[in-house]
Amino acid sequence: MNTNAPVGAEAYGAAAPPELVQLLTPEGERVEHPDYDVDLTPEQVRSLYRDLVLVRRIDMEAVALQRQGELGIWASLLGQEAAQIGSGRALSDQDMVFPTYREHGVAWCRDVDPIKLLGLFRGVSHGGWDPAEHNFHLYTIVIGAQTLHAVGYAMGIQRDGAEAAAIVYFGDGATSQGDVNESFIWAAVNNAPVVFFCQNNQWAISEPLEKQSRIPLYRRASGFGFPGIRVDGNDVFACLAVTREALRNAREGGGPTLIEAYTYRMGAHTTSDDPTRYRVASELEAWKLKDPIERVKAYLFKNELADQEFFEAVELEADELGKDLRRRCLELPDPDPLAIFENVYVDPHALLEEEREQFAAYLASFEGVA
Amino acid sequence: MTAMTTGPAGTAGGAASATQNGTANGTANGTAKGTAKGTAMGTAQGTANGTAQAARAGRTAGGRDGGTTTLTLVRAINEGLRRSMEEDPKVLVMGEDVGKLGGVFRVTDGLQKDFGEDRVIDTPLAESGIIGTAIGLALRGYRPVCEIQFDGFVFPAADQIISQLAKMRMRSLGAVRLPVVVRIPFGGGIGAVEHHSESPEVHFTHTGGLRVVACSNPADAYHMIRQAIRCDDPVIFFEPKRRYWDKAPVDLDAEPDLPLGKGRVVRPGTDVTLLAYGPMVRTCLEAAVAAEEDGRSLEVIDLRSLSPLDIDLVAESVQRTGRCVVVHEAPVFCGYGAELAARVTERCFYHLEAPVLRVGGFATPYPPSRLEDHYLPDLDRVLDAVDRTFAY
Ligand SMILES: Cc1ncc(C[n+]2csc(CCOP(=O)(O)OP(=O)(O)O)c2C)c(N)n1
Ligand SMILES: [Mg+2]
Numbered sequence: 001m002n003t004n005a006p007v008g009a010e011a012y013g014a015a016a017p018p019e020l021v022q023l024l025t026p027e028g029e030r031v032e033h034p035d036y037d038v039d040l041t042p043e044q045v046r047s048l049y050r051d052l053v054l055v056r057r058i059d060m061e062a063v064a065l066q067r068q069g070e071l072g073i074w075a076s077l078l079g080q081e082a083a084q085i086g087s088g089r090a091l092s093d094q095d096m097v098f099p100t101y102r103e104h105g106v107a108w109c110r111d112v113d114p115i116k117l118l119g120l121f122r123g124v125s126h127g128g129w130d131p132a133e134h135n136f137h138l139y140t141i142v143i144g145a146q147t148l149h150a151v152g153y154a155m156g157i158q159r160d161g162a163e164a165a166a167i168v169y170f171g172d173g174a175t176s177q178g179d180v181n182e183s184f185i186w187a188a189v190n191n192a193p194v195v196f197f198c199q200n201n202q203w204a205i206s207e208p209l210e211k212q213s214r215i216p217l218y219r220r221a222s223g224f225g226f227p228g229i230r231v232d233g234n235d236v237f238a239c240l241a242v243t244r245e246a247l248r249n250a251r252e253g254g255g256p257t258l259i260e261a262y263t264y265r266m267g268a269h270t271t272s273d274d275p276t277r278y279r280v281a282s283e284l285e286a287w288k289l290k291d292p293i294e295r296v297k298a299y300l301f302k303n304e305l306a307d308q309e310f311f312e313a314v315e316l317e318a319d320e321l322g323k324d325l326r327r328r329c330l331e332l333p334d335p336d337p338l339a340i341f342e343n344v345y346v347d348p349h350a351l352l353e354e355e356r357e358q359f360a361a362y363l364a365s366f367e368g369v370a
Numbered sequence: 371m372t373a374m375t376t377g378p379a380g381t382a383g384g385a386a387s388a389t390q391n392g393t394a395n396g397t398a399n400g401t402a403k404g405t406a407k408g409t410a411m412g413t414a415q416g417t418a419n420g421t422a423q424a425a426r427a428g429r430t431a432g433g434r435d436g437g438t439t440t441l442t443l444v445r446a447i448n449e450g451l452r453r454s455m456e457e458d459p460k461v462l463v464m465g466e467d468v469g470k471l472g473g474v475f476r477v478t479d480g481l482q483k484d485f486g487e488d489r490v491i492d493t494p495l496a497e498s499g500i501i502g503t504a505i506g507l508a509l510r511g512y513r514p515v516c517e518i519q520f521d522g523f524v525f526p527a528a529d530q531i532i533s534q535l536a537k538m539r540m541r542s543l544g545a546v547r548l549p550v551v552v553r554i555p556f557g558g559g560i561g562a563v564e565h566h567s568e569s570p571e572v573h574f575t576h577t578g579g580l581r582v583v584a585c586s587n588p589a590d591a592y593h594m595i596r597q598a599i600r601c602d603d604p605v606i607f608f609e610p611k612r613r614y615w616d617k618a619p620v621d622l623d624a625e626p627d628l629p630l631g632k633g634r635v636v637r638p639g640t641d642v643t644l645l646a647y648g649p650m651v652r653t654c655l656e657a658a659v660a661a662e663e664d665g666r667s668l669e670v671i672d673l674r675s676l677s678p679l680d681i682d683l684v685a686e687s688v689q690r691t692g693r694c695v696v697v698h699e700a701p702v703f704c705g706y707g708a709e710l711a712a713r714v715t716e717r718c719f720y721h722l723e724a725p726v727l728r729v730g731g732f733a734t735p736y737p738p739s740r741l742e743d744h745y746l747p748d749l750d751r752v753l754d755a756v757d758r759t760f761a762y
Contacts, residue, residue: 072561072562072563072739073562073563101563120563120738121563122740123561123563123738123739123740123741123742124738124740125738126563126564126738141522141563141564141565142522142523142525142526142565143495143523173494173495174495176494176495176496176499177495177496177526178496178498178499178526179526204466204495205466205467205471205474206467206469206470206471206492207466207467207469207492207495211492211493211494212494212495272474273474277470277471277472278470278471334740334741335738335740335741337741337744339737339741340732340734340737340741340744340745341732341734344733344734344735351703351733352732352733352734355732355733359732359744362751362754365754366750
């Protein structure tokens with residue numbers, strides 16, 4: 001019997017599920033799960049593979065651009081592609097996403113132009129996409145704050161009687177924040193249509209999970225009164241299946257679910273970080289064997305669902321995407337200095353107008369000065 | 371104008387992170403300076419290696435017990451923490467990533483190794499929890515030194531600081547002492563993303579019950595952190611993150627030459643008094659050098675302590691010079707300069723040749739980093755204010 005089953009799982013009328021929902025093994029074997037399944041056409045599997053490869057390529061390019069001084073910093077999603085693409089492709093257009101700063105793969109699924117992400121990390125804007133246009137909220141850097149926004153948004157969905165759900169992304173470290181715990185409470189007492197998608201990448205900068213929790217994170221949910229489930233975060237099929245089900249349940253009035261996507265941050269926390277100070281290389285080696293992309297490739301190969309030509313085409317597309325992104329990043333202009341005063345308020349603000357005028361005059365005083 | 375703000379510190383940070391990354395930081399289109407300074411979001415700085423090595427070299431050369439050694443500001447605080455922990459077993463260090471990593475800026479580098487996990491605590495990721503439990507530890511006789519990773523992340527702890535830490539002594543009619551230090555790297559100029567460049571000092575100076583200080587150089591940093599830890603009141607300790615890699619000689623065995631609550635004239639002058647603290651002290655010193663070439667003598671005061679304020683030092687200076695310019699990174703509107711302007715006016719009204727002028731950030735959120743050189747006061751904006759004060 002699995003000792004890690006959610007405490008009180010019976011209370012939800014569910015038999016204790018196996019600890020980790022997995023539908024595709026690291027070797028690319030399709031496996032069965034009593035509660036979850038995905039029925040994907042070969043075309044859909046290839047499409048998922050393409051997503052995974054392209055977002056990894058975007059990420060790689062961004063890391064390179066940072067190394068070359070073109071971005072101030074970059075938070076890499078390396079290793080977390082399946083968690084993000086699996087959950088991102090489970091969304092309906094009406095569902096609303098609340099990301100952290102690392103959800104480049106989910107942003108991809110919501111058609112946010114990756115150049116916007118690069119612009120944030122380059123320092124030309126704080127994000128700058130319209131959340132309502134993509135149903136993808138702005139990146140939130142203050143750990144955990146967005147969980148409450150998601151629950152509030154879900155409460156709005158509830159009141160509108162709309163067929164939609166909110167999904168909020170956060171890390172293992174974030175689960176310690178007061179805001180996150182409060183969001184669990186709000187979601188529970190309101191039976192809000194929200195999915196909590198926690199990417200447990202094992203690390204919060206230098207702190208391993210043991211510094212945040214004595215129990216598996218998904219088991220936190222039961223104490224708050226809603227189901228929690230752990231999914232293989234490197235298995236794009238499982239992430240898709242589990243998130244789809246949680247979203248469906250939320251949309252149909254079933255309330256919140258906590259999904260713990262068990263994965264690994266394969267890169268540094270950000271490009272400023274030096275993980276050799278706090279973790280051993282063998283850990284990374286072990287997780288490389290569970291790479292989220294390799295297993296899909298193996299599955300496609302084994303089942304003859306894709307040929308060499310397909311893989312080459314995806315590689316080519318990735319290279320083009322990377323090149324194009326690089327070019328557009330280098331072309332990103334610095335904002336006009338007076339942009340500092342823009343978008344602070346909806347309506348005119350006397351103090352700001354005064355400061356803007358003074359600063360414009362000050363800048364003008366340099367014109368013509370060598 | 372903007373080129374000037376980048377200055378040696380920015381360059382140093384960028385160079386160091388380039389070294390650590392093992393890649394050359396970009397020159398690409400000449401505008402790379404804005405980003406190449408590179409730090410931030412959780413894991414700042416690359417300087418780690420360089421800093422640590424410099425300090426180790428410093429130790430063997432100068433020796434930890436052997437008086438003067440050249441240290442970065444990061445290392446100076448590190449040495450101050452180390453000394454305090456050696457002197458008093460009740461001193462604890464706590465915060466996010468302060469253990470093995472040594473903090474994202476490496477301020478606590480090596481402390482967990484030397485003092486153990488009971489005294490150097492990697493806390494869960496929750497700022498309210500850090501301060502709240504520090505209060506409990508203080509109630510039990512400990513002297514916690516809390517690290518808030520970046521200025522913008524102190525706000526989740528605001529309730530514990532403002533409503534609990536600051537007020538417990540009064541609530542107990544003086545029975546309770548809370549010797550808690552809250553260290554906050556603050557200010558911008560490092561090319562960081564949002565929430566990593568803010569100057570939240572007035573939230574705390576506006577709260578009775580907290581002492582608020584800001585160091586500006588390695589020697590002060592070393593002494594002030596030790597004094598803050600010895601202080602029986604809560605101390606909010608601001609560290610000028612963009613000056614973290616500034617180096618200066620520090621006498622580790624010297625006694626501090628000033629009490630924690632006192633300011634210092636860091637450059638004497640006769641024509642204008644510049645008031646600054648933290649990162650802007652160096653900017654003002656640079657402005658004073660530039661002004662000298664124009665035949666103007668600027669006196670620079672490093673306030674060091676914001677609460678209490680060493681108003682006597684300030685008033686004495688302004689009464690001599692007759693002119694006063696306040697410089698800080700935080701927004702001018704309702705900023706610390708507003709208090710200074712009011713007090714200087716009260717104390718020096720008949721000596722003033724011009725109104726007290728203020729240079730600082732705008733009444734906006736901190737802008738994206740590619741605009742920060744415009745937002746932050748630099749040498750030119752300080753000199754512009756100096757010019758204006760002579761126009762009266
Ligand atoms: C309130 C707050 N405190 C501290 C930080 C600095 N910080 C940035 S990322 C991070 C760790 C986050 O870990 P986790 O939640 O596991 O997410 P991950 O970065 O691993 O995706 C920290 C401490 C922050 N951004 N916000
Ligand atoms: Mg994490």
